[in-house]
Amino acid sequence: MKLIVRADDVGYTVIHNEGTFRTLEHGITTSCDLMLDTPGFADACRRLRDYPWISIGWHTHFWGRPVLSASEVPSMVDEAGRFKWRKDRTLTQTVDYDEAVRECRAQLERCRDLLGRIPDTWSMGGFHNPLNEAIKTVCDEYGIAHDFLQGIGYNGKKIVCKEEYLDKRLYEITLKDSSYIKSLKVEDFPFYHPAEAMMAMPVEEDKIAMFSRHPGFLDDYVLAESSCTLPRVKDVEALCDERVIQWIIDNRIELVNHRDALYGTNEYQEHLKETGSPLYLEK
DSSP: OEEEEEEEEETSOHHHHHHHHHHHHHSOOOEEEEOSSSTTHHHHHHHHTTOTTSEEEEOOOOOSOOSSOGGGOGGGBOTTSSBTTSSOGGGGGGOOHHHHHHHHHHHHHHHHHHHSSOOSEEOOOOOOSHHHHHHHHHHHHHTOEESOOEEEOTTSOEEOOOGGGGGGOEEEEOOTTOTTOOOSSGGGGGGOOHHHHHHTSOOOTTOEEEEEEOOOOOOHHHHHHOSOOHHHHHHHHHHTOHHHHHHHHHTTOEEOOHHHHHHOOOHHHHHHHHTTOTTOOOO
16 A cells, blocks of 8 residues: 655644654655645745655645735735634635635745745645635646545545546545544544554555644644644654554555655655665565
């Protein structure tokens, strides 16, 4: 089996990034979903330049402030100049499509300036609103892959990929019904065991699985802004857990990034080979 391990919310804050990059350096993260509008974005870009074997996804929470001025995207912001749907996603229905297209382009160009490349993928679809339609339009303009996953989403509904990606057999592992993960709420933290959940995944030879977590350290900003807090720290531990690493080795699981899975490259394994990692899978 091939396995993509994706770190979500990369670029949340500088402190949060410290936890994320620990999983890149000492763990099994192969892909990062990068937030382009948050306080730690520039720091994440600076650091990711040193990790060309990590594929980059566009994490479109639109959680912070737009790149364009508030006067250029009035349908997208609140009175404080921040994206207005942070606490109520239904407000994305009121977004002006053309404004959203311009803001998406501006975010990607800022990413190109700071990171030296644009994201490879976008995988936060599933919602029908002007914002998501704008994101898809801009993804197609920039050649960013989207709608490539199969499986069952967090909402319990079947994920349908584009026909061109059917033969990739790339499945998202949501762990929705896992006995090791009740929820991401603070009160359910004692029931949150991401390492055990990962090792309980079925290993299927003809499948590419994607396992997504939120590894990062906490600061005041994350604690105030996110409903997912304590589990982030446990995700850092899980993705660096020696038991998980040994489980990958014992089951001859091939770690890959998104570019490897979608386009047949071998970037992540080549990195493992060059660094003498025991996670390198010799065929």
